[in-house]
Structure formats: structure tokens, C-alpha cells
Amino acid sequence: MRKDFSQRYSGSLRWLHWLGFAAVALAYLFISLTGLFGKNDPMQTTMLQAHFAAGLAVLILVVPRIFIRLFTTVPPISPQPSRLTHRAAGITHFLLYAFLLVQPLLGLSFMQLSGKAIHLPGGWEIPVFLAVKHPQWAHILEEIHVTLGTIFFWVIGLHIAAAMWHHWRIRDNTLQRML
Ligand code: HEM
Numbered sequence: 001m002r003k004d005f006s007q008r009y010s011g012s013l014r015w016l017h018w019l020g021f022a023a024v025a026l027a028y029l030f031i032s033l034t035g036l037f038g039k040n041d042p043m044q045t046t047m048l049q050a051h052f053a054a055g056l057a058v059l060i061l062v063v064p065r066i067f068i069r070l071f072t073t074v075p076p077i078s079p080q081p082s083r084l085t086h087r088a089a090g091i092t093h094f095l096l097y098a099f100l101l102v103q104p105l106l107g108l109s110f111m112q113l114s115g116k117a118i119h120l121p122g123g124w125e126i127p128v129f130l131a132v133k134h135p136q137w138a139h140i141l142e143e144i145h146v147t148l149g150t151i152f153f154w155v156i157g158l159h160i161a162a163a164m165w166h167h168w169r170i171r172d173n174t175l176q177r178m179l
């Protein structure tokens with residue numbers, strides 16, 4: 001069967017969506033794996049560095065994505081969902097974009113404020129640019145980073161469940177538009 005390409009998100013938005021998904025999933029995976037190793041275990045450092053790398057990839061991917069999204073049209077869903085569903089999806093997508101932008105920026109900010117360079121896999125490093133440390137602010141931003149990370153784990157779960165619901169229950173073209 002021929003696919004109607006006009007009913008899909010643009011190729012760049014689809015790529016950025018799925019690469020973004022992979023980067024976020026890896027960020028969660030690596031930070032969870034740090035818990036498996038003891039404080040002095042080099043594997044813990046490796047997992048943390050991998051978390052930084054995946055988190056920075058999220059930031060790099062979301063910036064062009066937001067620009068492309070602002071200047072392209074969203075393909076319609078058919079059959080058309082109710083206004084309430086449309087509204088709920090719009091709010092969730094806005095929150096997901098905000099999270100993709102803010103969460104890595106929080107990570108970068110609290111590392112800078114605590115005067116810690118960000119060591120990445122392969123010996124790469126983002127040095128400390130700030131001349132002064134602000135440990136209290138660093139602590140607050142770190143707490144927000146951890147809390148948002150927990151909240152959005154569930155928001156992302158809800159987003160995936162909604163995509164599945166549209167595909168398997170309602171049987172509309174919501175998911176096909178992103179494939
Ligand atoms: C979208 C990207 C990111 C996601 C989804 C994410 C998610 C998380 C989560 C869920 C935790 C809490 C783990 C726990 O203790 O339960 C965490 C911790 C942490 N994240 Fe991220 N993170 C991201 C990006 C970054 C970036 C870019 C950096 C730094 C460059 C960073 C640095 C850290 C650090 C240092 C911790 C440990 C904080 C602590 O245990 O108090 N994260 N992250």
C-alpha cells in the first residue's frame with residue numbers, strides 16, 4: 001500500500017524525534033546504572049560521563065527541532081480527535097519540549113555553579129567558565145534536575161501510552177505520522 005507522505009511530520013522532525021527519544025532513554029539508563037557501582041568504582045564515573053554525553057545530545061537535538069517545528073505545519077490526525085484530546089496533546093507536547101530544553105541546561109548550570117568541569121567519554125571536557133562558585137544555587141538546581149527527571153519519566157510514559165492508545169485502540173494515523 002502506498003503511504004501518503006503529506007500526512008507525516010517532515011523527515012527532519014521525525015529523525016529528531018526518534019534520535020531525541022534514544023538520547024533521553026540513554027540518559028535515564030546511564031544515570032540508573034550509576035547506582036549499581038560503588039563510589040570508588042571507575043565504572044560509576046564512566047556511567048556518569050555517559051549520562052552527561054547523552055544529556056548534552058538531547059540539548060543539541062532539541063534546538064534545531066524547536067526551530068523546524070515553529071516553521072512547519074503539523075500533519076492532521078485522521079479521523080480528527082476531539083478538541084479536548086487535541087488540547088491535552090498540545091499541552092503535553094509543549095511540556096515535553098520544555099523538558100528537553102531545560103533538563104540538560106539545569107545539568108550544565110549546576111555543574112558550573114558547583115565549580116565542576118564536565119568530563120565526557122573519550123577525554124573530552126567542558127571546563128568551568130564561571131569565576132565564582134554558588135554551592136547553594138547549585139544544590140537547588142540539582143534538586144530540580146532530579147525532581148524533573150522523576151516527574152518526566154512518568155510524563156514520557158504517559159506520552160508513549162497515548163501513542164499506543166491512538167494506534168491500537170482508536171486506530172487513527174497519529175503514530176504513522178511520526179514513523
Ligand atoms: C534530558 C537530559 C537529562 C535527563 C533526562 C536527566 C535525568 C536525570 C535524572 C533522572 C537524574 C536523577 C537520578 C537519581 O538520583 O534518581 C539525574 C541526575 C544527574 N544528572 Fe541528569 N539528566 C539529563 C541531563 C544531564 C546533563 C546534561 C548533565 C550535566 C552535564 C546532568 C547531570 C546530572 C548529575 C551530575 C546527576 C546526579 C545528581 C544527583 O544525584 O544529585 N544531567 N539526571
Ligand code: HEM
Nearest residue numbers: 020021024025069074089093096097156160163174175178
Ligand atoms: C523520550 C521520549 C519522548 C519524547 C521526549 C517525545 C517527545 C515528543 C514531542 C515533543 C512531540 C510533539 C511533536 C510536535 O508536534 O512537534 C512528540 C510527538 C509524538 N510522539 Fe513522542 N516523544 C518520546 C517518545 C515517543 C515514543 C516512544 C513514541 C511511540 C511509541 C512516541 C510517539 C509520538 C507520536 C505518535 C507523536 C505525534 C503526536 C501528535 O502529533 O499528536 N514518542 N513526541
